Amino acid sequence: MSMSNVFHIAASALTAQSMRLNAVSSNLANADSAHASTGGGYKAKQVVFQAVAMGGGAPWAQGVRMKEVIEDPAPPRLVYDPKHPLADGNGYVAYPNVDPVEEMVNMLSASRSYQTNVEVMSTAKNLMQRTIAVAQA
Amino acid sequence: MLNKIDKELAFVQSALNLRARRQEILASNLANSDTPNYKARDLDFASALRGALGGAGGSLTLARTQPGHLDGKASGAVAAAALKYRAAVQPSLDGNTVDMDVERAHFTDNALHYQFLLDRASAAFSTLKLAVGADRP
Numbered sequence: 545m546s547m548s549n550v551f552h553i554a555a556s557a558l559t560a561q562s563m564r565l566n567a568v569s570s571n572l573a574n575a576d577s578a579h580a581s582t583g584g585g586y587k588a589k590q591v592v593f594q595a596v597a598m599g600g601g602a603p604w605a606q607g608v609r610m611k612e613v614i615e616d617p618a619p620p621r622l623v624y625d626p627k628h629p630l631a632d633g634n635g636y637v638a639y640p641n642v643d644p645v646e647e648m649v650n651m652l653s654a655s656r657s658y659q660t661n662v663e664v665m666s667t668a669k670n671l672m673q674r675t676i677a678v679a680q681a
Numbered sequence: 682m683l684n685k686i687d688k689e690l691a692f693v694q695s696a697l698n699l700r701a702r703r704q705e706i707l708a709s710n711l712a713n714s715d716t717p718n719y720k721a722r723d724l725d726f727a728s729a730l731r732g733a734l735g736g737a738g739g740s741l742t743l744a745r746t747q748p749g750h751l752d753g754k755a756s757g758a759v760a761a762a763a764l765k766y767r768a769a770v771q772p773s774l775d776g777n778t779v780d781m782d783v784e785r786a787h788f789t790d791n792a793l794h795y796q797f798l799l800d801r802a803s804a805a806f807s808t809l810k811l812a813v814g815a816d817r818p
Contacts, residue, residue, distance in 0.1 A: 546701035550708040557712035564715070593716040595709075604702065604764055606709035608716055657714055660785065664708050667792050671704070671799075678802050 547675070549605045550668040552598050556607030557661040563610050564591045564654040571642045572651075580630050581622060581638040588616035588642045616641050686809050693802045695733040699726065700795040706764070707788045710779050718776035721767040721784065729763035 567589045579585025594611035597603055618641040626635030703724045713719040769778035 546698065546705060549705045553705065553708045553712045560712075561715075593713070595713050595716050595719050598709075599705075602702075602705065604709070604722070605705045606713060606719075608712045653715070660711055660714070660781065664711055664788065667788070668704070668708070671701075671792060671795055674796060674799050678799055678806070 546602075547668055547672050549599045549602060551665060553605060553607045554661045554665040554668065556596070556598065556609060558658060558665075560591075560593055560608045560610055561654045561658040561661065564593075565651065565658070567591045567613065568647050568651045568654065571640075571647050572644065574640055575642040575644055575647075576639060578623075578628065578630055578637050578639055579620075581620070581632045581636050583620075583638075585620060585638055586640040586642075587620075588618070588640060588647075590614050590616060686805050686812075689805050690802065692734065693798050693805065696730060697795065697798045697802070699724065699729050699733060700791060700798060703791050704788070704795065707784055707791060710767075710784045711781075711788065714777070714779040714781055714784075716777060719779060720776075721769070721779045722764055723767050723787065725763040725765050732763065 571588050574586040577586050591613055592611045593608050595606045596609045597605065598607040599605040620638040620641050622636045622638055624635055625631055625637045628637045631637050703726060706722055706724055710721045710723075767778065767780075767783070770780055770783070772778045
């Protein structure tokens with residue numbers, strides 16, 4: 545059934561986008577988790593997507609899935625705060641390399657994509673219902 | 682009479698199949714709007730339909746060496762050939778060529794065409810019902 549593949553594709557996109565939202569929320573939640581400047585603290589995480597074939601005999605139906613989670617290689621944000629218990633010899637404390645602006649943009653983008661795919665799903669549902677109703681009137 | 686209705690239904694059926702397939706392809710594009718290096722694709726609907734109806738669209742036919750042989754038309758193998766990449770207006774830096782507005786417009790347009798075809802199928806059935814006198818009081 546061709547139209548039910550649309551459901552699978554949209555569902556895969558919903559899963560992928562919610563994983564992206566998940567990454568955004570952990571990044572934002574940990575934006576102020578201070579750690580020692582020697583390393584070992586939280587690093588911003590980004591989700592990378594990958595196209596994946598959905599229907600068995602339908603190579604044109606491409607869903608999406610999470611390929612990997614990469615950690616931002618940017619250096620941590622150093623803040624001069626000698627009274628902080630985690631401060632190093634020079635008085636610096638390291639904060640994660642999370643960029644709140646970038647994360648907010650990421651969140652909006654993920655949420656818009658999520659909404660679009662919900663609409664795709666509801667259109668597909670509508671079309672399927674109408675298909676079932678053919679010649680019933 | 683029945684023959685004519687059957688012909689119309691056959692046409693509507695092939696067109697509906699292709700519309701459903703195009704819906705899948707467009708849903709794939711929408712699902713992969715954030716996938717790096719994903720290229721948006723679409724169906725060349727006119728040539729695909731011509732192929733599905735056994736016209737000059739390059740459909741595969743079986744060789745007939747005896748008058749009693751059936752002319753097996755492979756209408757299912759058409760869509761893969763008519764699948765093309767969309768010319769990108771402004772591809773993004775990560776190699777993705779999905780333009781959300783274009784895809785959504787096509788998606789809605791395709792859904793409308795699908796509903797129109799469903800309407801035609803319904804009409805063909807009601808004509809048939811009328812002809813066999815199902816509507817007689």
